[in-house]
Structures are given as structure tokens and as C-alpha cells.
Amino acid sequence: MTVTIKDIARMAGVSHTTVSRALNDSPLIHEETKRKIRAIAERLDYTPNYSAKSLVLARSYHIGLFFSTLSKGTSSNFFHETVKGVHSAVSSKYHLIVNAIDDYDGNFSPVTRKTFDGVIVMSQSDADESFIRYVADKSIPLVVLNRNAERISPVNVLADDRAGVFRVVEHMIAQGHRRIAIIEGKQSFKSSAARKDGYLQALGQYGVDTDPKLHVVGGYTLEGGYKAMKQLLRADPMPTAVFCSSDEMAVGAMKAIAEQGLSVPDDMSVAGFDDDVFSAFLSPALTTVKRPVETISRIGAEKLLADIERGAPSRETVYVETELVVRESVKPI
Known part of the structure; x- marks a missing residue:
């Protein structure tokens, strides 16, 4: 036999509206009453009828x-x-x-x-x-x-993307890097603009010149990161470090660097953003910004x-x- 809210209300000695509110954790119901009603519902193995609730409470759930x-x-x-x-x-x-x-x-x-x-x-x-x-x-x-x-x-x-990128570029600068490139994300995304702002803010605060030729777009994809890095490798002089606006693009960039006969981080440092599940298991493991x-x-x-x-x-x-x-x-x- 199916247990209903009215069954619980009868056993608890309250109205069915009170039961409904209690089971939906309404602040209008006292905590002691909620505990009592939940205990009865659990004992009766009550399963909410969302269709009925939708009609009674004018909700779709x-x-x-x-x-x-x-x-x-x-x-x-x-x-x-x-x-x-x-x-x-x-x-x-x-x-x-x-x-x-x-x-x-x-x-x-x-x-x-x-x-x-x-x-x-x-x-x-x-x-x-x-x-x-x-x-x-x-x-x-x-x-x-x-x-x-x-x-x-x-x-x-x-997330405070700008502050996160500022910290990772600041870390690169602290390691002695002065020619730092950026592989940007999808141009229409707000996150791309915020991350570039953090990159530029860090360079500006530490008096590091920015070179527009080191600003390339990867579009938040593996292939985009790969192609953008290929472009950066043709720069003269090449960057010594690259910030990638996502970890996926960093993976693509690392592949392009390896194909050029160079190694990360001995010949070029690379950092990403997101801290994807694979980032700690790359070789070398990727320095990045964890976005929660x-x-x-x-x-x-x-x-x-x-x-x-x-x-x-x-x-x-x-x-x-x-x-x-x-x-x-x-x-x-």
C-alpha cells in the first residue's frame, strides 16, 4: 500500500501542509517537528509523489x-x-x-x-x-x-580568475622569466578576458614588458593549444615561459614543444589553468591554477x-x- 502525506500527517497529529513543508525543510516549521515527521516518513518508507506535490504546491520540482x-x-x-x-x-x-x-x-x-x-x-x-x-x-x-x-x-x-592567473604569472616571474607568452581561451568567453587581465596585471606590476606577438588564441581546445604553441615557437626570440588559459591547451602546447625537439621545463616552462584531473599525471606534472x-x-x-x-x-x-x-x-x- 502506498504511503501518502495524509498518512504521515495523521500519525504526527498535524496537517498535511505541515508535513509537506517539513519534508521540504521549510524554515516555517520548527526543527523538532521536522525531526518527528522525518522519522515517521522514514519508518513508513515514504517516497515523495512529485506529481502530486507539483499540483498542491504549484511547483514543477x-x-x-x-x-x-x-x-x-x-x-x-x-x-x-x-x-x-x-x-x-x-x-x-x-x-x-x-x-x-x-x-x-x-x-x-x-x-x-x-x-x-x-x-x-x-x-x-x-x-x-x-x-x-x-x-x-x-x-x-x-x-x-x-x-x-x-x-x-x-x-x-x-571564481576570481584574474587573481589566480596573477599568482601563476607572478610565480613564473619569480623564477626569472621575463619573456612570458599567453595562449588565450575562446575570445567570446568572459573567462578568457579575466585571465588575460591577470596575466597583463602581473607583468605590469613587476615591470615586465609585454609583447603582443606573444599573445595567441587557442580557444580552450587541445588542438588550439597545439597550433598556438606552434606559432609561438616561430617567434624570435622565443618565449621562455608560456601561460595557457586552460590545462587542455597546455597539453597541446607541450606536444608542440616536444615535436620541436625541446623539453618542458628545461627549454620552456608551461603553466595552465583549471587543475584538470589529468594535470598531476602529466610528465612533467603541470603547474596550474585550481578553479573550484x-x-x-x-x-x-x-x-x-x-x-x-x-x-x-x-x-x-x-x-x-x-x-x-x-x-x-x-x-x-
Whole structure:
């Protein structure tokens, strides 16, 4: 026999509304009452009926996680860390639905308050702005990850990319490098601009000249990093160190260096950004900046759920610190 909320309410001596709120961790219900109701639900092996809950509470119990794109410039590790972080907060309370904004071709009408209780945007480009504005205009609870869209989004959670790149380039300078190149990410991505800003800021603060010929674009792909490094190897004089705006591009760059008969780090130092799962297992192990994508995603999801429960948006922008991870691919000159 299927156990319902009314069965739990009868045993607990409360209304079915109280049971529903308690099982959804509402702040309106006293903690002792929540514990009592949860214990009864567990004892009866109660399974939520999401369809019934949707009708009673006018909720879909769907959270939408939207990436700018899933086919261009979104690495598998970035995707995995994002979904893992959001899912750890959403858990069994909501159904998580993952989509790509560019799949909608500008027609966002399927995204409504009836289809989604809240929306998380893992933003990678200014091209997301029309979608973010659409969600905000529809008064759908909203959190933007990975870039600051505070003009239109109430809550924004992102890594301090600029500070992270500043530290890794500062580390290269401390090792004696003065001719430091950069392989940039996808030009339309905000992260690319932030990382280049950190690179330029470090060079400027330490009085190191910047050479525009050492600024090349790799587009956040292995092949892009490889081709960009090939271009840098034709520079005269060549750089002694290269900062790659992603670990994937660093791998491509290291292959191009090896094909030239040079070695990392003896002939050229290389550093990356992201601290992907493979970075510690390269030879040499890659010096990089750890971007806490999972943490950013979890924090964003937690803030969205709190706003949904409260029924009103908070307003804040949260910067999550990055971490310099020093390994073997950068050495003194």
C-alpha cells in the first residue's frame, strides 16, 4: 500500500501542509517537528509523489542547469564538475535538467515558472545575456555561475580568475622569466578576458614588458593549444615561459614543444589553468591554477534553493578563491 502525506500527517497529529513543508525543510516549521515527521516518513518508507506535490504546491520540482553551449568550448571535466556540484545541493529534493542555451536558437518560451522552479546558468559568454535577462524578466529564481551579471541577475557566484592567473604569472616571474607568452581561451568567453587581465596585471606590476606577438588564441581546445604553441615557437626570440588559459591547451602546447625537439621545463616552462584531473599525471606534472568549479556550482545551487524556499531573491555576488598548484612544469631560468 502506498504511503501518502495524509498518512504521515495523521500519525504526527498535524496537517498535511505541515508535513509537506517539513519534508521540504521549510524554515516555517520548527526543527523538532521536522525531526518527528522525518522519522515517521522514514519508518513508513515514504517516497515523495512529485506529481502530486507539483499540483498542491504549484511547483514543477525541476531545476534547470543551463550551459552556454555543450558542443563548443565546454570540456568534459568542466561539465562534470558543474553537474556534480549542483547535484550535491539539489540531491533528491528536485529533478535536475541540463540544457544548452544555444540549442534554443533564441526562442526561450519553453522556459517558464511552470517548467522550472529555478534556473542556474553556467555562463561562459556575453551571448548568454539575452537568456539571463529573459529568465529574470519572467521572475524565475535565478543564479548565474562563472561570471558577474549583477546588473540583471540577483545572485552571481564565480571564481576570481584574474587573481589566480596573477599568482601563476607572478610565480613564473619569480623564477626569472621575463619573456612570458599567453595562449588565450575562446575570445567570446568572459573567462578568457579575466585571465588575460591577470596575466597583463602581473607583468605590469613587476615591470615586465609585454609583447603582443606573444599573445595567441587557442580557444580552450587541445588542438588550439597545439597550433598556438606552434606559432609561438616561430617567434624570435622565443618565449621562455608560456601561460595557457586552460590545462587542455597546455597539453597541446607541450606536444608542440616536444615535436620541436625541446623539453618542458628545461627549454620552456608551461603553466595552465583549471587543475584538470589529468594535470598531476602529466610528465612533467603541470603547474596550474585550481578553479573550484564544483564548489562554485554547489554554492550557487544552495543559494538558489534558499531563494526558492524563501520566496524572494537575495542579492549578492560571491567570489570563490582559486589556488596556485606548483608542480614540475615551471623551473628557474
